[in-house]
Amino acid sequence: MEVPVVRNILEANDRISAQLRKLFAERKVLVLNLISSPGSGKTSTLERTLTDLAPEFKMAVIEGDLRTDNDARRVAATGAQAVQINTDGACHLDSSMVQVALESIDIDGLDILFVENVGNLVCPAEFEVGEDYKVSLLSVTEGDDKPEKYPLLFAESAVMLLNKTDLLPYVDFDMARAERFARALNKDIAVFPVSCKTREGMGAWYDWLRARVREKKAA
Amino acid sequence: MHEMSIAQSLVAIIKEEMEKHGLTRLHAVRVCHGRLAALVPDALAFAFEACTLGTPMQGVRLELAEIPIVLRCSQCAQEFSPEQGDLFMPCPACGEGLGHEVLQGKELYLDNIEAE
Numbered sequence A: 001m002e003v004p005v006v007r008n009i010l011e012a013n014d015r016i017s018a019q020l021r022k023l024f025a026e027r028k029v030l031v032l033n034l035i036s037s038p039g040s041g042k043t044s045t046l047e048r049t050l051t052d053l054a055p056e057f058k059m060a061v062i063e064g065d066l067r068t069d070n071d072a073r074r075v076a077a078t079g080a081q082a083v084q085i086n087t088d089g090a091c092h093l094d095s096s097m098v099q100v101a102l103e104s105i106d107i108d109g110l111d112i113l114f115v116e117n118v119g120n121l122v123c124p125a126e127f128e129v130g131e132d133y134k135v136s137l138l139s140v141t142e143g144d145d146k147p148e149k150y151p152l153l154f155a156e157s158a159v160m161l162l163n164k165t166d167l168l169p170y171v172d173f174d175m176a177r178a179e180r181f182a183r184a185l186n187k188d189i190a191v192f193p194v195s196c197k198t199r200e201g202m203g204a205w206y207d208w209l210r211a212r213v214r215e216k217k218a219a
Numbered sequence B: 001m002h003e004m005s006i007a008q009s010l011v012a013i014i015k016e017e018m019e020k021h022g023l024t025r026l027h028a029v030r031v032c033h034g035r036l037a038a039l040v041p042d043a044l045a046f047a048f049e050a051c052t053l054g055t056p057m058q059g060v061r062l063e064l065a066e067i068p069i070v071l072r073c074s075q076c077a078q079e080f081s082p083e084q085g086d087l088f089m090p091c092p093a094c095g096e097g098l099g100h101e102v103l104q105g106k107e108l109y110l111d112n113i114e115a116e
Protein backbone atom coordinates (compact mmCIF):
# COMPACT_ATOMS: atom_id res chain seq x y z
CA MET A 1 0.00 0.00 0.00
CA GLU A 2 0.99 3.59 -0.52
CA VAL A 3 1.55 5.61 2.64
CA PRO A 4 1.57 9.38 2.31
CA VAL A 5 4.40 10.89 4.32
CA VAL A 6 5.29 14.43 3.19
CA ARG A 7 8.20 15.02 5.52
CA ASN A 8 11.03 17.46 4.91
CA ILE A 9 14.11 15.33 4.38
CA LEU A 10 16.34 17.83 6.15
CA GLU A 11 14.05 18.06 9.20
CA ALA A 12 16.66 16.63 11.59
CA ASN A 13 19.15 19.31 10.57
CA ASP A 14 16.48 22.02 10.74
CA ARG A 15 15.48 20.89 14.24
CA ILE A 16 18.99 21.29 15.65
CA SER A 17 19.36 24.54 13.74
CA ALA A 18 16.23 25.85 15.45
CA GLN A 19 17.63 24.86 18.86
CA LEU A 20 20.86 26.70 18.09
CA ARG A 21 18.95 29.74 16.90
CA LYS A 22 17.05 29.80 20.19
CA LEU A 23 20.29 29.60 22.17
CA PHE A 24 21.87 32.39 20.12
CA ALA A 25 18.77 34.54 20.57
CA GLU A 26 18.89 34.09 24.37
CA ARG A 27 22.60 34.89 24.47
CA LYS A 28 22.22 37.71 21.93
CA VAL A 29 24.95 36.44 19.66
CA LEU A 30 24.79 37.45 16.01
CA VAL A 31 25.55 34.36 13.88
CA LEU A 32 26.61 34.55 10.25
CA ASN A 33 26.97 31.61 7.90
CA LEU A 34 29.74 32.49 5.43
CA ILE A 35 29.46 30.69 2.12
CA SER A 36 31.73 30.95 -0.90
CA SER A 37 33.55 28.93 -3.49
CA PRO A 38 37.15 27.93 -2.82
CA GLY A 39 39.73 30.61 -3.51
CA SER A 40 37.34 33.54 -3.19
CA GLY A 41 39.37 34.97 -0.33
CA LYS A 42 36.95 34.07 2.46
CA THR A 43 39.62 33.46 5.06
CA SER A 44 41.45 36.70 4.21
CA THR A 45 38.22 38.69 4.35
CA LEU A 46 37.37 37.13 7.67
CA GLU A 47 40.86 37.78 9.01
CA ARG A 48 40.66 41.45 7.94
CA THR A 49 37.21 41.79 9.53
CA LEU A 50 38.29 40.16 12.80
CA THR A 51 41.34 42.39 12.99
CA ASP A 52 39.58 45.64 12.18
CA LEU A 53 36.61 45.04 14.48
CA ALA A 54 38.58 43.54 17.36
CA PRO A 55 38.40 46.77 19.40
CA GLU A 56 34.60 46.84 19.11
CA PHE A 57 33.36 43.27 19.33
CA LYS A 58 34.06 39.96 20.92
CA MET A 59 34.07 37.50 18.05
CA ALA A 60 34.52 33.79 17.42
CA VAL A 61 34.89 31.65 14.35
CA ILE A 62 33.83 28.11 13.62
CA GLU A 63 36.05 26.99 10.77
CA GLY A 64 34.78 24.39 8.37
CA ASP A 65 37.03 25.35 5.53
CA LEU A 66 40.63 25.56 6.54
CA ARG A 67 42.97 24.54 3.81
CA THR A 68 46.12 24.92 5.84
CA ASP A 69 47.27 25.34 9.42
CA ASN A 70 48.40 28.69 8.22
CA ASP A 71 44.79 29.79 7.81
CA ALA A 72 44.09 28.73 11.39
CA ARG A 73 47.07 30.67 12.70
CA ARG A 74 46.02 33.76 10.78
CA VAL A 75 42.55 33.68 12.30
CA ALA A 76 43.85 32.93 15.79
CA ALA A 77 46.33 35.82 15.49
CA THR A 78 43.43 38.28 15.37
CA GLY A 79 42.54 37.37 18.95
CA ALA A 80 39.19 35.81 18.03
CA GLN A 81 38.35 32.37 19.39
CA ALA A 82 38.58 29.82 16.62
CA VAL A 83 37.39 26.24 16.54
CA GLN A 84 37.95 23.96 13.63
CA ILE A 85 35.38 21.42 12.54
CA ASN A 86 36.65 18.24 11.06
CA THR A 87 34.18 17.86 8.22
CA ASP A 88 35.52 14.47 7.24
CA GLY A 89 35.38 15.42 3.61
CA ALA A 90 31.78 16.60 3.76
CA CYS A 91 30.78 19.29 1.28
CA HIS A 92 28.94 21.40 3.84
CA LEU A 93 28.62 22.00 7.55
CA ASP A 94 25.46 20.86 9.25
CA SER A 95 23.84 21.99 12.46
CA SER A 96 25.02 19.00 14.51
CA MET A 97 28.65 19.79 13.64
CA VAL A 98 28.16 23.37 14.78
CA GLN A 99 26.48 22.14 17.95
CA VAL A 100 29.55 20.03 18.76
CA ALA A 101 31.96 22.86 17.91
CA LEU A 102 30.06 25.17 20.25
CA GLU A 103 31.16 23.08 23.22
CA SER A 104 34.64 24.49 22.66
CA ILE A 105 33.54 28.11 22.44
CA ASP A 106 32.91 30.48 25.29
CA ILE A 107 29.82 32.31 24.06
CA ASP A 108 29.57 34.46 27.19
CA GLY A 109 29.56 38.06 26.04
CA LEU A 110 30.17 37.05 22.46
CA ASP A 111 28.92 39.58 19.92
CA ILE A 112 29.46 37.80 16.61
CA LEU A 113 29.97 34.16 15.69
CA PHE A 114 31.15 33.54 12.13
CA VAL A 115 30.61 30.08 10.73
CA GLU A 116 33.02 29.67 7.84
CA ASN A 117 31.37 27.04 5.70
CA VAL A 118 33.04 24.59 3.35
CA GLY A 119 34.06 26.22 0.05
CA ASN A 120 31.13 25.32 -2.18
CA LEU A 121 28.15 27.31 -3.46
CA VAL A 122 25.59 24.51 -3.71
CA CYS A 123 25.43 22.26 -0.68
CA PRO A 124 25.85 24.72 2.22
CA ALA A 125 22.82 26.67 1.04
CA GLU A 126 20.60 23.70 1.98
CA PHE A 127 21.80 23.20 5.53
CA GLU A 128 20.97 25.81 8.14
CA VAL A 129 23.34 26.00 11.08
CA GLY A 130 21.37 28.27 13.40
CA GLU A 131 22.49 31.42 11.63
CA ASP A 132 20.75 34.77 11.61
CA TYR A 133 21.98 35.46 8.10
CA LYS A 134 23.81 33.83 5.25
CA VAL A 135 26.62 35.88 3.78
CA SER A 136 27.80 34.83 0.35
CA LEU A 137 31.19 35.81 -0.85
CA LEU A 138 32.21 35.96 -4.46
CA SER A 139 35.45 37.21 -5.93
CA VAL A 140 35.64 39.15 -9.17
CA THR A 141 38.05 36.55 -10.52
CA GLU A 142 35.25 33.96 -10.55
CA GLY A 143 32.78 35.21 -13.15
CA ASP A 144 29.77 37.45 -12.79
CA ASP A 145 27.34 34.65 -13.68
CA LYS A 146 27.81 32.85 -10.36
CA PRO A 147 24.59 34.26 -8.85
CA GLU A 148 22.74 32.95 -11.89
CA LYS A 149 24.27 29.49 -11.58
CA TYR A 150 23.65 29.16 -7.85
CA PRO A 151 20.28 30.87 -7.40
CA LEU A 152 19.32 29.33 -4.06
CA LEU A 153 22.36 30.66 -2.23
CA PHE A 154 21.93 34.20 -3.48
CA ALA A 155 18.17 34.07 -2.93
CA GLU A 156 18.80 33.19 0.72
CA SER A 157 21.75 35.44 1.48
CA ALA A 158 21.34 38.74 3.28
CA VAL A 159 24.69 39.94 1.99
CA MET A 160 26.78 39.38 -1.10
CA LEU A 161 30.39 40.43 -0.68
CA LEU A 162 32.13 40.96 -4.01
CA ASN A 163 35.74 40.49 -3.10
CA LYS A 164 39.07 41.32 -4.76
CA THR A 165 37.77 44.50 -6.40
CA ASP A 166 41.41 45.62 -6.63
CA LEU A 167 41.66 43.11 -9.51
CA LEU A 168 38.70 44.54 -11.45
CA PRO A 169 40.91 46.27 -14.07
CA TYR A 170 42.41 42.90 -14.97
CA VAL A 171 39.34 40.68 -15.18
CA ASP A 172 36.16 40.57 -17.19
CA PHE A 173 33.65 40.93 -14.37
CA ASP A 174 30.50 43.01 -14.68
CA MET A 175 29.52 44.13 -11.17
CA ALA A 176 26.10 45.34 -12.31
CA ARG A 177 25.37 41.98 -13.94
CA ALA A 178 26.31 40.02 -10.82
CA GLU A 179 24.18 42.34 -8.73
CA ARG A 180 21.21 42.10 -11.07
CA PHE A 181 21.21 38.30 -10.92
CA ALA A 182 21.56 38.32 -7.15
CA ARG A 183 18.58 40.67 -6.86
CA ALA A 184 16.28 38.73 -9.18
CA LEU A 185 15.09 36.53 -6.33
CA ASN A 186 16.26 38.75 -3.50
CA LYS A 187 15.63 42.43 -3.98
CA ASP A 188 16.96 43.45 -0.58
CA ILE A 189 20.29 41.64 -0.66
CA ALA A 190 23.03 44.01 0.50
CA VAL A 191 25.85 44.04 -2.03
CA PHE A 192 29.25 45.19 -0.83
CA PRO A 193 32.15 45.40 -3.29
CA VAL A 194 35.26 45.00 -1.15
CA SER A 195 38.94 44.45 -1.35
CA CYS A 196 40.33 42.93 1.79
CA LYS A 197 43.75 43.72 0.37
CA THR A 198 43.33 47.49 -0.01
CA ARG A 199 40.45 47.62 2.53
CA GLU A 200 38.38 49.51 0.00
CA GLY A 201 34.68 49.09 0.71
CA MET A 202 35.19 47.21 3.96
CA GLY A 203 33.64 50.10 5.91
CA ALA A 204 30.18 49.49 4.44
CA TRP A 205 30.39 45.81 5.40
CA TYR A 206 31.44 46.76 8.93
CA ASP A 207 28.56 49.21 9.21
CA TRP A 208 26.19 46.44 8.18
CA LEU A 209 27.67 44.20 10.88
CA ARG A 210 27.41 46.95 13.53
CA ALA A 211 23.75 47.52 12.69
CA ARG A 212 22.96 43.78 12.91
CA VAL A 213 24.76 43.46 16.26
CA ARG A 214 22.74 46.39 17.60
CA GLU A 215 19.51 44.78 16.41
CA LYS A 216 20.43 41.48 17.98
CA LYS A 217 21.24 43.08 21.32
CA ALA A 218 17.99 45.05 21.26
CA ALA A 219 15.82 42.07 20.31
CA MET B 1 27.65 16.18 -3.20
CA HIS B 2 25.20 16.84 -0.38
CA GLU B 3 23.19 13.94 -1.77
CA MET B 4 24.93 11.57 0.66
CA SER B 5 23.61 13.53 3.67
CA ILE B 6 20.21 13.68 2.04
CA ALA B 7 20.19 9.92 1.43
CA GLN B 8 21.15 9.23 5.06
CA SER B 9 18.39 11.50 6.37
CA LEU B 10 15.96 9.93 3.93
CA VAL B 11 16.75 6.41 5.13
CA ALA B 12 16.25 7.48 8.77
CA ILE B 13 12.86 9.01 7.98
CA ILE B 14 11.76 5.95 6.00
CA LYS B 15 12.65 3.69 8.95
CA GLU B 16 10.60 5.87 11.30
CA GLU B 17 7.62 5.85 9.00
CA MET B 18 7.78 2.07 8.51
CA GLU B 19 7.78 1.53 12.26
CA LYS B 20 5.04 4.06 12.83
CA HIS B 21 2.75 2.29 10.38
CA GLY B 22 3.83 -1.23 11.32
CA LEU B 23 5.19 -1.93 7.85
CA THR B 24 7.97 -4.40 7.18
CA ARG B 25 8.43 -4.63 3.42
CA LEU B 26 9.35 -1.51 1.49
CA HIS B 27 8.85 -1.43 -2.27
CA ALA B 28 9.20 2.16 -3.38
CA VAL B 29 9.97 5.64 -2.17
CA ARG B 30 8.91 8.91 -3.76
CA VAL B 31 10.90 12.07 -3.19
CA CYS B 32 9.90 15.52 -4.42
CA HIS B 33 12.58 18.11 -4.98
CA GLY B 34 12.23 21.72 -6.04
CA ARG B 35 14.39 22.83 -8.91
CA LEU B 36 16.07 25.44 -6.72
CA ALA B 37 17.16 22.75 -4.27
CA ALA B 38 19.77 21.75 -6.85
CA LEU B 39 19.48 18.05 -6.20
CA VAL B 40 21.34 15.87 -8.69
CA PRO B 41 18.99 12.90 -9.27
CA ASP B 42 21.75 10.48 -10.33
CA ALA B 43 23.83 11.41 -7.33
CA LEU B 44 20.91 10.83 -4.96
CA ALA B 45 20.10 7.49 -6.62
CA PHE B 46 23.72 6.47 -6.20
CA ALA B 47 23.89 7.65 -2.59
CA PHE B 48 20.60 5.96 -1.72
CA GLU B 49 21.86 2.72 -3.19
CA ALA B 50 25.08 3.02 -1.19
CA CYS B 51 23.18 3.75 2.04
CA THR B 52 20.82 0.81 1.64
CA LEU B 53 23.28 -1.78 0.40
CA GLY B 54 23.05 -4.95 2.47
CA THR B 55 19.97 -3.69 4.35
CA PRO B 56 16.31 -4.68 3.91
CA MET B 57 15.93 -1.51 1.84
CA GLN B 58 18.37 -2.66 -0.80
CA GLY B 59 16.90 -2.54 -4.30
CA VAL B 60 13.94 -0.37 -3.33
CA ARG B 61 12.62 1.78 -6.16
CA LEU B 62 13.44 5.45 -5.73
CA GLU B 63 11.17 7.80 -7.66
CA LEU B 64 12.20 11.41 -7.98
CA ALA B 65 9.78 14.13 -8.97
CA GLU B 66 11.05 17.59 -9.75
CA ILE B 67 8.90 20.51 -8.65
CA PRO B 68 9.10 23.48 -11.01
CA ILE B 69 9.88 26.97 -9.82
CA VAL B 70 6.97 29.34 -9.36
CA LEU B 71 7.63 33.01 -8.73
CA ARG B 72 5.38 35.90 -7.78
CA CYS B 73 6.25 39.18 -9.44
CA SER B 74 7.40 41.83 -6.99
CA GLN B 75 5.52 44.54 -8.90
CA CYS B 76 2.25 43.16 -10.25
CA ALA B 77 1.93 39.93 -8.23
CA GLN B 78 1.56 37.86 -11.41
CA GLU B 79 2.62 34.26 -10.78
CA PHE B 80 4.86 32.69 -13.37
CA SER B 81 7.24 29.82 -13.98
CA PRO B 82 10.59 30.69 -15.50
CA GLU B 83 11.61 28.55 -18.44
CA GLN B 84 14.24 25.91 -17.98
CA GLY B 85 17.64 27.55 -18.32
CA ASP B 86 16.22 31.04 -17.96
CA LEU B 87 15.68 31.36 -14.27
CA PHE B 88 16.02 35.11 -14.33
CA MET B 89 13.44 35.94 -16.93
CA PRO B 90 11.55 39.15 -16.24
CA CYS B 91 7.87 39.01 -15.31
CA PRO B 92 5.90 38.14 -18.48
CA ALA B 93 3.11 40.52 -17.48
CA CYS B 94 4.94 43.71 -16.54
CA GLY B 95 8.62 43.14 -17.32
CA GLU B 96 9.89 43.59 -13.75
CA GLY B 97 13.14 41.71 -13.30
CA LEU B 98 13.95 42.10 -9.64
CA GLY B 99 12.86 40.79 -6.29
CA HIS B 100 10.43 38.04 -7.26
CA GLU B 101 9.17 35.92 -4.42
CA VAL B 102 9.81 32.19 -4.63
CA LEU B 103 6.46 30.46 -4.08
CA GLN B 104 7.60 27.02 -5.07
CA GLY B 105 10.84 25.30 -6.01
CA LYS B 106 12.83 25.05 -2.75
CA GLU B 107 11.12 21.87 -1.53
CA LEU B 108 12.87 18.67 -0.59
CA TYR B 109 10.60 16.09 0.96
CA LEU B 110 9.70 12.43 1.18
CA ASP B 111 6.29 12.36 -0.47
CA ASN B 112 5.19 8.78 0.12
CA ILE B 113 6.36 5.23 0.55
CA GLU B 114 4.94 2.08 -0.94
CA ALA B 115 5.19 -0.73 1.56
CA GLU B 116 3.33 -3.53 3.29
Ligand SMILES: [Zn+2]
Pocket (backbone or CB within 6 Å): B073, B074, B075, B076, B077, B078, B091, B092, B093, B094, B095, B096
Ligand atom coordinates in the same frame (compact mmCIF):
# COMPACT_ATOMS: atom_id res chain seq x y z
ZN1 LIG C 1 4.91 41.68 -13.03
